[in-house]
């Protein structure tokens with residue numbers, strides 16, 4: 001775990017000292033869209049992702065739902081993120097970097113800008129023509145994938161429809177703050193106060209979502225939208241990872257019937273299922289976050305991380 005400073009890798013854990021033990025997420029730096037100099041073209045773009053990361057997972061799901069596998073290639077990082085950050089070293093679920101030939105993800109950031117300063121995160125949308133990062137903010141990459149490739153062969157489907165945007169944005173805002181990022185704010189807190197400040201609102205949001213989903217199939221409108229996708233990538237990891245590793249343990253998702261139903265509905269979706277590898281994700285969190293779990297031991301349970309009777313075995317690997 002570390003970051004680049006003027007193009008030089010520095011091994012460092014998140015600084016929580018200056019913020020009273022609170023984990024404060026840094027803004028992503030590459031924020032271009034596919035317009036102007038970047039045009040949507042088959043074969044031009046590459047995604048750097050990984051099975052562990054909930055932010056990268058959003059992007060893998062959108063790529064799959066829009067049927068973009070043949071138009072946008074992908075590389076997948078190793079589960080273990082050590083002192084040199086994410087790597088493409090051989091391991092389960094790794095898809096090597098066919099574009100930049102990087103062994104370490106920081107080399108991809110340097111290939112785009114040899115003087116980059118900042119965190120080295122997945123997901124990344126990379127332009128093979130201009131040889132640079134277009135965007136490294138998942139909430140924006142999923143919107144790009146949702147519509148930019150529609151005229152060059154993407155599958156139909158709009159997961160951010162105009163008429164539902166206000167409602168989607170409102171749900172996203174609460175879910176991002178208290179849940180998607182809330183699990184990290186709970187788990188990476190280094191004071192009791194900072195932890196409790198995160199974990200209580202997190203469960204208030206889960207309670208609220210459970211109620212909101214009564215009599216509804218999806219969060220917004222009567223259809224699958226990006227709001228469901230953004231919620232899902234946290235829910236699917238919750239009982240196996242966040243409940244134990246990040247101490248989000250007032251309740252499990254299995255204790256919420258409506259949230260469990262939504263989680264399973266997406267997890268078993270034929271296009272979404274191949275984007276999930278919970279064993280890999282568990283190994284990442286428990287082995288890489290040595291300040292949270294110094295022994296690196298990966299717990300064996302829960303036996304059924306997606307609720308009674310639901311198994312994810314038999315899922316096919318992600319097409320490269």
Ligand SMILES: N[C@@H](CCC(=O)N[C@@H](CS)C(=O)NCC(=O)O)C(=O)O
Pocket residue numbers: 001002027028052053054055056085119120121122123136137138139
């Ligand atoms: N805001 C970013 C966050 C991405 C992010 O934090 N990814 C994590 C993996 S789950 C990462 O690569 N962390 C490495 C680091 O912070 O050094 C997004 O949504 O794309």
